[in-house]
Amino acid sequence: MITLYGDVTKTRANRCSWMLKELGVDYDNKPLAFHPGSAKPDDFLALNPNGKCPTLTDGDIVLYESLAINLYLARTYGAALGPQSPKEDALMQQWSFWVATEIEKPLLLTAAVRCLFEPHGNDEEDQAIALKKLSRPWGVLDRHLQNRSYILGDRFTVADLNVAAVMHFIPIAGIDIGAWPSMQAWLETCLRRAAAIDLRSVDFKVPHPATSRDIFAMFL
Structure with missing residues (x-):
């Protein structure tokens, strides 16, 4: 077990x-x-x-x-969902490392600024800095997805799951990603999957900011 x-x-x-x-x-x-x-x-x-x-x-x-x-x-x-060849295995690792190094830290910062810090969402300078850091890698992913349904092509794999799981803070924090339409459509498709229910249950927008900060800190 x-x-x-x-x-x-x-x-x-x-x-x-x-x-x-x-x-x-x-x-x-x-x-x-x-x-x-x-x-x-x-x-x-x-x-x-x-x-x-x-x-x-x-x-x-x-x-x-x-x-x-x-x-x-x-x-x-x-x-x-797993690799069918050494090439796929390498690409799945590549995208998993990519989202951890390029996306996770600035996205966590953006989500924290928007949801947890007081007053909520009003520190426009911090948001702008974090979103500027995200715009380049989001552009990379958006261009990659323009001619394919999923990261490796036509099927959902662990590469999609790992990247989307890190990026699930986007809808939680209400971040507008309309400037990256291919990425937005892909992320919505991934997070609508029935098995993603535990990610959708996370909600930092609760009435008590101290509680929110405690919960958020456990993701850091």
Whole structure:
């Protein structure tokens, strides 16, 4: 039995729950979520000395880092979602690394400025800086998707899942991506998939900003 450690509404475990649901693989979820600075159980630290979620066990293998977990699941159980050749495997890794290095940090900053900081959404200078950093990689992805339905071509794969899972903060934060229509259509298609339900359940726009900040910090 696969075990996924991490609350799927409060940690990046929702990326892995999406993958597991796509695959139809049975798994047990341990809904852990640690606030910054809180103590972690020793048995969890024995699995992941970083003390972060998600962590996944599958038999005798223990993995952490959400995108790496999804690449492993795709190769092991993925069928059409996984690589069909070494070339596809390399491209799936490339796009997973790309979204982590080019998109995630400025997008988290933009989402935080728009949703969590007080007053909400009013720091236009910080938003402009973050969106300027995002415009170049978003342009890259938009051009890549102009003549194809999905990142690798005509089928949904772990490359789409990993990139879309990182970018799910776009609709949560109400960020307008109309200037990148191919990317926007692709992202909407990905996030409408039934298995992406845990990502859609995340909502930082709650009445108590302190609570929002605590939840958001667990994604950092």
